[in-house]
Amino acid sequence: MVATLPLQFDRHFLTACIQGDVQRQKELYEVFAPTMFGICLRYASDYHQAEDILQEGFIKVFTHLDRFRHEGSFEGWLKRVFINTAIEHYRRSLKFNQLEDLTQVVQTVEEPTAHEELQVDDLLQLIQELAPGYRTVFNLYAIEGYSHKEIGKLLNISVGTSKSQLARARLALQQRVKALHLV
Numbered sequence: 227m228v229a230t231l232p233l234q235f236d237r238h239f240l241t242a243c244i245q246g247d248v249q250r251q252k253e254l255y256e257v258f259a260p261t262m263f264g265i266c267l268r269y270a271s272d273y274h275q276a277e278d279i280l281q282e283g284f285i286k287v288f289t290h291l292d293r294f295r296h297e298g299s300f301e302g303w304l305k306r307v308f309i310n311t312a313i314e315h316y317r318r319s320l321k322f323n324q325l326e327d328l329t330q331v332v333q334t335v336e337e338p339t340a341h342e343e344l345q346v347d348d349l350l351q352l353i354q355e356l357a358p359g360y361r362t363v364f365n366l367y368a369i370e371g372y373s374h375k376e377i378g379k380l381l382n383i384s385v386g387t388s389k390s391q392l393a394r395a396r397l398a399l400q401q402r403v404k405a406l407h408l409v
Contacts, residue, residue, distance in 0.1 A: 237296065244291050251288060258301065259284075262308045269312030283311040352402050360395035367392050 242250040263280050270276035287307055294303050353361060362381065366372040367388070372380070374388040381388070 240291060240294065240300075243288065254287075255284060258304055261301070262304060265305060265308045266312055269309070269316060275315070279308070279312050279315050282315070283308040286311060348406070352399055355402070356395055356398055359391050360398060363388055363391035364395035364399075 239250060239254075243254055259280065262283060263276060266276040266279040266283070267273070270279055287304060290307075294300060353364060356364060363377055366377045366380065367374070374385045374392075377383070377388040378385045383391075
């Protein structure tokens with residue numbers, strides 16, 4: 227059974243939804259869920275992710291329904307809520323993927339072994355050869371003892387960028403140390 231838009235879909239109907247009228251909320255859901263799910267599917271990577279976005283979107287709708295000002299179509303307002311929810315979901319997954327990528331970089335970093343023949347001057351030269359961003363973050367974190375949060379504020383970068391730069395600096399240094407010992 228497909229629900230139809232109630233004839234009296236007005237402030238009274240929305241007020242009932244805002245006040246927690248479960249029957250009215252169910253009607254609103256049944257009317258708009260198919261259309262909103264279509265939006266979610268366009269932004270999601272799969273069906274289950276679209277379901278998650280749909281659920282999150284309706285939670286936002288029912289939580290913030292009182293913010294609808296009746297200055298345009300209700301469906302247009304709903305669509306904005308769902309598009310913004312999908313974009314937020316995408317951004318969260320990007321952050322997760324960036325952290326996942328960082329984890330992969332960090333996992334490839336091997337623990338340093340004792341290289342007695344490596345002198346302080348050699349290490350300083352290797353650090354100086356790093357790209358400026360890598361070198362700056364490496365120095366601030368590993369030598370000066372700043373936290374990633376502090377580095378982020380100092381350099382106007384995100385904490386994730388600071389961590390990534392440090393991981394890449396360490397990897398580059400390890401590769402250069404290995405290369406020195408292979409020659």
